[in-house]
Amino acid sequence: MSSEIDNSTQDTPEHLTLQEKVYQQLRLDIMLGNFEPGKAITIRGLAEELGTSPMPVREALRRLVAERALELLPNRRVTVPKMTAEKYRELADARVAMEALAARRAMAHITPDRLTDLRELDKEIDQAILRNDVETYLIKNMEFHFTLYQYGPSQIIMPLIESLWLQIGPFLKMAMRSKGLGTVEDQHQAAMKAIEDNDADSLSRAISLDILDGVNRLPDEEFDRIN
Amino acid sequence: MSSEIDNSTQDTPEHLTLQEKVYQQLRLDIMLGNFEPGKAITIRGLAEELGTSPMPVREALRRLVAERALELLPNRRVTVPKMTAEKYRELADARVAMEALAARRAMAHITPDRLTDLRELDKEIDQAILRNDVETYLIKNMEFHFTLYQYGPSQIIMPLIESLWLQIGPFLKMAMRSKGLGTVEDQHQAAMKAIEDNDADSLSRAISLDILDGVNRLPDEEFDRIN
DNA sequence: TAAATTTAGCTGTGATCACAAATTGAGACA
DNA sequence: TGTCTCAATTTGTGATCACAGCTAAATTTA
The missing domain is CATH 1.10.10.10 (Winged helix-like DNA-binding domain superfamily/Winged helix DNA-binding domain)
Incomplete structure (x- = not known):
């Protein structure tokens, strides 16, 4: 351990x-x-x-x-707290609220170089999906999100998001195993398109969908199985 | 102390x-x-x-x-961390994001009794404003917000909001003293109207405006004075 | 008088001990 | 075989001590 x-x-x-x-x-x-x-x-x-x-x-x-x-x-x-369906939904809602905000704040600080870095990460994510490599997918997906948010300098919001990931993290693995990686829609493409267009609303929508798509893979019945 | x-x-x-x-x-x-x-x-x-x-x-x-x-x-x-203009803005943004969400979640659980309680609190707030009683205003305003949010049962979001209040709390007093209570707009009325109409969007907008109205009373110059 | 240096005191960190409450496991009883 | 009882062990909490690093005052030096 x-x-x-x-x-x-x-x-x-x-x-x-x-x-x-x-x-x-x-x-x-x-x-x-x-x-x-x-x-x-x-x-x-x-x-x-x-x-x-x-x-x-x-x-x-x-x-x-x-x-x-x-x-x-x-x-x-x-x-480690047991996860319940209600807590899981709440964590997802909180993540959407905070990460949409973080993405908005980050957008103004994105340079071409930084966009390239994001694209590079997204490529690695796509490859992990093709290989059906859950472990790598989760790590690189986390990297993508945190890299983006960190561009908007923040002392309050980032630690808050980290705390949310720390709570939901252990269970994301299950969510991915439950439905498999095959059906993930790549909202990251939409996110980067929004960044190019300087469209904050679209960016925050893409991030929200990305979070919900990942999170909704864990059906309610699963939680009883855990406890 | x-x-x-x-x-x-x-x-x-x-x-x-x-x-x-x-x-x-x-x-x-x-x-x-x-x-x-x-x-x-x-x-x-x-x-x-x-x-x-x-x-x-x-x-x-x-x-x-x-x-x-x-x-x-x-x-x-x-x-106790010194407050800066950037941190203050960030705290305000985070509060808007989380408390708008909390208000939405709470709305479905509001009964006539609970609405009456909120009205009662709002009345006390109005009286405090008339008396120009900053201390009471802040306490009752906090009570109003937390009472509302607590109606939506939550294990994740509430503690998060408490943490944000704990960070911004010490400086709200200054914000109120800076501009005085005379000009506060009562967004709480709008909030309760939204609850009656079962209009989640209006409720979350009212809460957002309430937060920003309170927070924006502290001009940037003040922060240099603190340090 | 002002800057540099020493020194004495204070601070957070980590280790260890004491103790009451909780947990566990073995044995007695049904 | 299953349930209760009670002793042995383990647990978290709080107190105290040792120590290295930092602070700030006292002293020296220019």
């Missing part, structure tokens, strides 16, 4: 705190769906696994709870 | 952790603007002030940092 934390100084020239490294490691594990939802995550257990004292793990876990990537149950135990 | 934490068992029948109480207390202090932005907040200092050990304060501070109510500077010091 999550291997030993490397605390050597050379690969992290600027001194990062241990809790920061643990946080990054756990964040990745959560995103990749490496924790079974509902199963308790213990401080001492992780600490031993990562080769640290319980202290940094404690702080990292609390941070992830605050960001809603993890859940603090009434029994004071920490788990 | 923040007085002693009451750790007696009777007023909190269900056993709350110390860090939770400290968190609630600090959250309130931040919202009320009791911390000077940019001034360092120390663990031991607060611990002594609240009559606890540093431990619960440490955890509460980190939680508030994760929620972006506080900021962790590169020097590892914690402060």
Whole structure:
């Protein structure tokens, strides 16, 4: 799952705190769906696994709870939250609202170079679809979205979107497996066309459709199967 | 500022952790603007002030940092973030996006009783405006918004909106003082009319205008004065 | 007097310990 | 075989300590 934390100084020239490294490691594990939802995550257990004292793990876990990537149950135990159909829909709605906004803000800052980068990413996405390579598709799709949004400098909106991805991420894999990649419509093309035309409304519509297309692949019945 | 934490068992029948109480207390202090932005907040200092050990304060501070109510500077010091014109605009945009969505979701769940409650709140807001009572206006206005949104049951969106209020809250007071309450347009009336008509678009437009009207009272020049 | 340097104190981070509450597993009983 | 009981273990929370890095005041130097 999550291997030993490397605390050597050379690969992290600027001194990062241990809790920061643990946080990054756990964040990745959560995103990749490496924790079974509902199963308790213990401080001492992780600490031993990562080769640290319980202290940094404690702080990292609390941070992830605050960001809603993890859940603090009434029994004071920490788990990856189970997904429900309602939560899933809500996450999708929130993503549409925030990412449409982020895309709008980004558009004014897109240069030809940056558009080329987006096209390059989109090409890789198309190839992953042809290969039916879910893993790569999800990673590159995430890259596409975040690359676009990051062009609009933001201190508030980006972290918010990251938090939403952290919550929905572990379940997107299931969504894709459920229906397969064959039927994905490439809204990214429409998005880039909108950028060329400098048409903010079309861009935000394309992003919205892209999110909903991806998200709607997981039928309601699936959620009962998870719990 | 923040007085002693009451750790007696009777007023909190269900056993709350110390860090939770400290968190609630600090959250309130931040919202009320009791911390000077940019001034360092120390663990031991607060611990002594609240009559606890540093431990619960440490955890509460980190939680508030994760929620972006506080900021962790590169020097590892914690402060209330200074507001900038760009951040302020971004917070306003994010609030419009999320709260318009929350209002939409809430509308389907509004009963005549609940509409009456909203009208009651709006009346109190009007009275506060007539009295030029900024403090009450802000509190009741917040109540109005959160009461409305809470009608649409939500696990994702509400906490997100709370986080945004926590960030912009300390500066709304300034915004109101800057222009005075005299010129506020009552978008709440329009909002309730939209609810009656079951018109989601009008409701979300009214909420958006309400947010922007409140937020736009703080001219850009003010931000330099703060820092 | 003003700039540079030392020094003393304070700060966040991480480790360890104590403890009450919760969980688990084995054994007793039906 | 299934259910209850109770002891053993594990858990999160909070307190305390050690320590390296940073701050700011005191002292020296020009």
